[in-house]
Amino acid sequence: MHAFAALLDRLIYTRSRNAKLKLIADYLIATPDPDRGWAMAALTGDLDLPAVKPAIIRAMVDARVDPVLFRMSRDYVGDSAETVSLIWPDPPVPPASEVDLSLSGIVDRLSTLSRSDAPAVLADLLDRLSPEERFALLKMATGALRIGVSARLAKTALAQAFGLDVDAVEEVWHGIRPPYAPLFDWAEGRGDQPTAADLPVFRPFMLAHPLDDAVVSLDDYAAEWKWDGIRVQIVRVAGQTRLYSRAGDDITHSFPEVAADFDADGVLDGELLVKGDAQGGEAASFNALQQRLGRKQVSARMLADYPAFVRLYDILIDGGEDVRALAWHERRARLEVFVKRLAPDRFDLSRVIDAASFDALAEIRSGARDASIEGVMLKRRDSAYIAGRRVGLWYKWKRDPLTADCVMMYAQRGSGKRSSFYSDYTFGCWTDAGELLPVGKAYFGFTDEELKWLDRFVRQHTVNRFGPVREVEKTLVLEVAFDSIHASKRHKSGVAMRFPRIARIRTDKPAEEADRIGTLMALIT
Template sequence: MHAFAALLDRLIYTRSRNAKLRLIADYLKATPDPDRGWAMAALTGALDLPAVKPAIIRAIVDERVDPVLFRLSRDYVGDTAETVSLIWPDPPAPPQGDVDLGLSGIIERLATLSRSDAPGVLADLLDRLAPEERFALLKMATGALRIGVSARLAKTALAQGFGLDVEAVEEVWHGLKPPYDALFAWAEGRGDQPSAADLPVFRPFMLAHPLEDEQVSMDDFAAEWKWDGIRVQLVHVAGQTRLYSRTGDDITHSFPEVAAAFVHAGVLDGELLVRGEAQAGGLDVAGAASFNALQQRLGRKAVSAKMLADYPAFVRLYDILFDGAEDVRALGWHERRARLEGFMPRLDPERFDLSALIAAESFTALEELRAGARDAAIEGVMLKRRDSPYVTGRRVGLWYKWKRDPLVADCVLMYAQRGSGKRSSFYSDFTFGCWTESGELLPVGKAYFGFTDEELKWLDRFVRGHTLNRFGPVREVEKTLVLEVAFDSIHESRRHKSGLAMRFPRIARIRTDKPAAEADRIETLRRMVS
């Protein structure tokens, strides 16, 4: 456990991507099986210890430490694992018995626990470990590392450390399970490359670069709408169907009707949406509701008949990766598009349709269409080079995303909350509101990005100097500061007192020049509802 804890500690304080890659690669080469496999599971978010929950951690800390002291410390530190690792007291008597404190020994012990046994076992481990090891244990157990390492970066480090192609690692990754014995046997030349044949595994998505100020030729690029749902991959092989999110999470159980309708061998890429009315001012984009409707279905382990009826899901298809058993990713986009169009007649039109191409003779014409598209389900435009193969990740010059211009509103700062990690000493999460006709200020959104480091320091000073009330880590402030808030869209919401919910709000500008009484009204925002 000590080596893994040291790795996490060094990764947290390492900014350079290349340095992070070297640290992980060196650890994987120096660490034996199965510890390194469990470490990879933790770094990539593939480790599942269902008996260990944040509530259990809080409960055992409350038994050992003054609860008020712990909450004040947690508020200051900004991270539960770090606070517990530092505040955990020495046990009244040395722990009895021998316990395997290696990484694999701890994981194997925690993985077999019942909910009732978890508190005692976790407390016993914390008694036996040093502070840095406690931190690693709690981060690993709750699945919230937050150390600046993505799953892709960890896999890239593995590939570089053992001289493998990272795309080959990605290809077989989702067909393997921790602690990845077969993967490391292949990496060290002791075994064959694992095969994903006959398994409904996830393949990493092709992604797009933002289109900045450049223009592209419509002779070289095709355009289609960028839909505001969630990107999904449909896989059917050997009689099995899986539905994966962009991060590779299996979401089949949340959308069983979509999975049940995909019964032909292949792998398709598309946008998961909910049926809705056309709202696009005559544009040929009918059929999709706002993201707010889709959100009612996300994350549900069981879906009721009413939910299926009220929020019927479907997939708007973008691309094809496998046509039957044939891998077509190396073909150009225009060839894959023809394959996808040929695949469409096999699919249920109730659950699948094809993302239409935008007929624009020039980039200027496309710009005009994009500017006029304010449909609830449209985020902007996608531009795809006609000869581009389907490759993992973002490749310069192949695909571009051109988001529509954001909406903006002047809102009044109401509440602020401390951030986490490197922002734990600053008030960096801001709730803001707009006025009703009767003069009441109602919250309309919350944002924690969009501002510079210097603006964060200024906002933090404002919060501390204009606090009205304290509610744990939250402060209510004087209603005097106007923030210009940018957001992608706004929707009706029963969960919010204002009746509105913003999509991707961010703070665009601090309006010290504008009196709070002149901030926008709820009715102004309501007229922006898609």
């Protein structure tokens, strides 16, 4: 455990991507199996220890430490795992029995626990570990590393460590369970390269770069709508169907009707959406799709009220033939044939936008305020389907955001490097009766200098405290940008913003001139 804890500690304080790659690669080369496999599972989010939950950890700490002291410390530090690791008291009598404190030993012990046994075992481990090791254990056990390492970066480090192709690693990753013994056997020449021929595994998505201010020719690029759902990959092979999110998570259980209706062998790329009405209308807003996300069991009522479908973008494998090396226009022709074999009420094609020129496309895009449209995708007609982001192949051209002038109401400390700043802001708009109601919360969009200014404002204008939350004088107007807005029964204001961020600090505008909720309601599409 000591080596893994040291790795996490160094990764947290390392900003350079190349330096992080080297740290992980050196660890993987020096660390034996199965410890390095479990480390990779933790870094990529594939480690599941269901008996260890944040509530258990909080209860353990409350039993050992004054609860008020812990909450004050947590508010100051900004990270629960770090707070627990530092505040956890040494036992009055050192544990007598020997326990395997290697990474694999700890994972083996925690993975077989019942929830009733978890507190005692976890407390015993914390008693035996150093503060750095406690931090690593808690981060690993709760699946919340947040150390600036993505799953892709960890896999890239593995590939670089052993001279492998990262796309080949990605290709078989989801078909191999932690601690990935076949993968390391292949990496070190003890075994053959694993294949995914008969497994419904995830393949890495092809991603797009922001278009920014570039102009492209529609002779070279095809334009499609960028739909506001979640990107999914549908895989069927050997009689098995799986539905994967962009992160490679298996979400089949949340959308069983989609998997059941996909009965043709292949791998397709598309956008998961919910229909606007039960009679098979167009796509509803992302707010409707959210009612289905993350559910382990889906009721018949949920299936009826929020019917899911997939708008197809691309084809990776046609039957048993890998077509990713073909040009986009050839894959598109294949996809148009493939979709005819699927249930039309569950799968349709994302249409190509007919525009005579880039300027004409810009005009079409500017007029698109459909609730389910995020913008436009531009795909080079001769591009192969290549994992990751490759410059010049695919671009995303998001529609211009909506904006509203809102009043800051509450502020909360951030996490990690922002734990010393009040950086999470709840803001509201006025009702016709003059009441200020919360309409959203944002924690990005501002510069470091603006963050310091906002933090000072919060500290100097606090009127009340609720644990880590401060209520402030209702005098500061924030211009808030957001992608769309939807009706919401869960919020007192009746609205919910999609991707809100702080666009500007409006010190020039009196709070009473901020927008009204009725103005936001008028923006709902």
